[in-house]
Amino acid sequence: MQTYSTTEIVDAIVIGTGAGGAPLLARLARAGLKVVALEAGKHWNPITDFATDEKEQEKLFWTDERLSAGNDPLPFGSNNSGTGVGGSTLHYTAYTPRAQPDDFQLRTDFGVGEDWPLGFDQIEPYYNEIEQFLGISGPSPYPWGPARKQKYALGPLPVNGAGQLMERGCKELGIKTSPAANAALSAGYYQEGVGHRPACANRGFCQAGCNIGAKASMDVTYIPLAVHFGAEIRSESFVTQLIKDSSGKISEVVYIQNGEEKRQRCRYVFLCAGTVETARLLLLNGLGNSSGQVGRNVMAHPGLQIWGEFDEDVRPYKGIPGAIISEDTHRPANADFAGGYLLQSIGVMPLTYMTQMARGRGLWGEELKQAARAYNHVAGINILGDCLPYAHNYLELSDEKDIRGLPKPRIYFTNGENEKRMTAHANKIMRDIWAAAGAKNVWAFPRNAHVIGTCRMGVNPDTAVVNPDGQSFDIPNLYISDNSTFPSALSVNPALTIMALALRTADRFLEQHK
Amino acid sequence: MNYHYPAGTVRALLETDQVTKPTRQALTERLKASSDQPVFFSTEEFSLLQAVCDRLIPQNNQSERIDITGGIDKRLTENKSDGWRYDVMPADGDAYKLGLKGIDESAQLLFQQPFQNISAEQQDFILKAVQTRQAPGDTWQELAADRFFEELLAEAVSTYYSHPLAQEDIGYVGMADVPTWQRIGLNQLEDREPKSIGQGE
């Protein structure tokens, strides 16, 4: 790997190597820029470091404590925050549906939420490119959204028990289903600059890290590509300060590595630390916030799960967890809410299921142990729906210090009327599907997934933190590329769109700095 | 439906090459871990916590007990977090100490005895009252009883079911993934996946 000295002025520093950082890093490196990525987490070797064990894999989660406030406090850690070279993609489930064109114009269509300052047409070419590069497995044609210009790189992954049950229930109710698009390989795959990756072993462990590189986390895709093109990855480097020079530009980034404070000089900074940490860094440093919008508009997808027990052996630890999808509820007829949601079948690892059962059903004693013994017979469905931005949902710095001595972030989250109505709608449909599929002991686990917002993009510097290219309105050499810039939540899982925006931001930057 | 799985499955698989090295290492360590004296909790708090956990997750097989409380003590000693906490709750360690105090206080108020001296039924009555925010005592004015109970239960459950013996109990063998899983549809089992043996207790 190419390395740079801290005294050298590198072209760009990329802070964070998740879905927003890694693709951009590779793009800038390919253009010949001297780029250094500063990543707080470790650089793992999945084969030797990853166990097929949830407890051991807790090391992939961001565990600096955050304070969850509001009526629907968001769980962090295992629920939505990763760390390590690859960021949260180390433990994402690998669902990679595309957003649909109308997702980008909620306000136009419903009079609530926000329109994006750019449309589907600007994102679509990147969807195509990323799906091919990552080797996304999915059906062609795909039944929903505009006709695809290109087939998915690989055919769909095999369907597990939960997926079969969802197909069965939906068929009964006349709901269309399809194998889902997943960022895991249904066959071995080779990409220049990355090398060969093997097919998925159906071990259902995506949320605790893939030990064979079948899942397209960033550490086995865009990171090796970035290194191939000359980027340096500096792991275990926790950024604390961005230093401005007299011209108002950021000239230096301060970080802690092995307990030692270091500085790297640079021309441009790309902040890709994720929704919570990006906003926290800006607030800590008092940067980029002339709009007063940093930390505002926190969103989290309604993600209600419905679980049931079936007579059949399901063994929910096998197969890609999200095998089957339906987007029939993307814009449900006669809905009493704005936007919509998608339905996904879910497999589940044992600890995740047991702790959810403890929290969601409150079971204990012999009752708990008996319900736990039904684990091999459980299957779930969940939704992933749009969430509106609200003034009452935001992030602030608290007075409490974390283990690094920095103020803990406090995140307020309360579902609004729209999310509640959507969830009620979905609760009914999913219970109907599970009843039709033959489920017993059905129970609901209410949740919100994916933290989005805090540094919204827009065209107006008074109401947005960055422009549509991801560039700060206040500091011209600062860009943001991660889940924080989404003006609205979209009704699909975010990672594919974060990557698409990242490549777009990189391309726009490169065009303007030829 | 009551399912019941044979003992020994995970332990047998750990001896084979169907488990990766890092997986074997993590699970074997857990299997062999010995119970230590508490560091974070006082001896009294620790034995109260044990009594509470015994009701939350009863363990009938005394020779093969899974050490839940030792795991909690270790985490709090190392000041580790799971990445978040309810804003209404004090720091994890303080919440535990306060909650344990509250449980004893409720037992005194309702049964005039400490929690560990009352019957199992009475203990369950207290715990149910804590879970549903109906337990008496000043402590629960300071601490959200339902949240405390939820957090305690979630940690106890996650510690317990991460243990190979508990995984045998639920018939889980997902750690044996080296040969890959090919039979993944409904009612399709690989040879290494145990079947439920009858209806159990």
Ligand SMILES: Cc1cc2nc3c(=O)[nH]c(=O)nc-3n(C[C@H](O)[C@H](O)[C@H](O)COP(=O)(O)OP(=O)(O)OC[C@H]3O[C@@H](n4cnc5c(N)ncnc54)[C@H](O)[C@@H]3O)c2cc1C
């Ligand atoms: C269990 C789980 C399942 C998920 N499943 C899916 C799914 O199926 N499909 C989907 O689309 N999305 C899924 N997601 C969400 C998806 O992973 C995230 O939306 C996405 O990775 C966010 O990208 P990001 O670039 O914003 O942040 P991240 O990917 O979180 O990357 C941020 C990186 O920045 C680093 N960092 C933070 N602060 C600093 C600092 N001060 N200094 C240096 N580095 C720092 C972090 O360590 C981290 O590596 C899932 C998430 C979780 C937790």
Ligand code: SF4
């Ligand atoms: S299911 Fe496939 S992609 Fe997911 S972790 Fe297992 S092998 Fe990797």
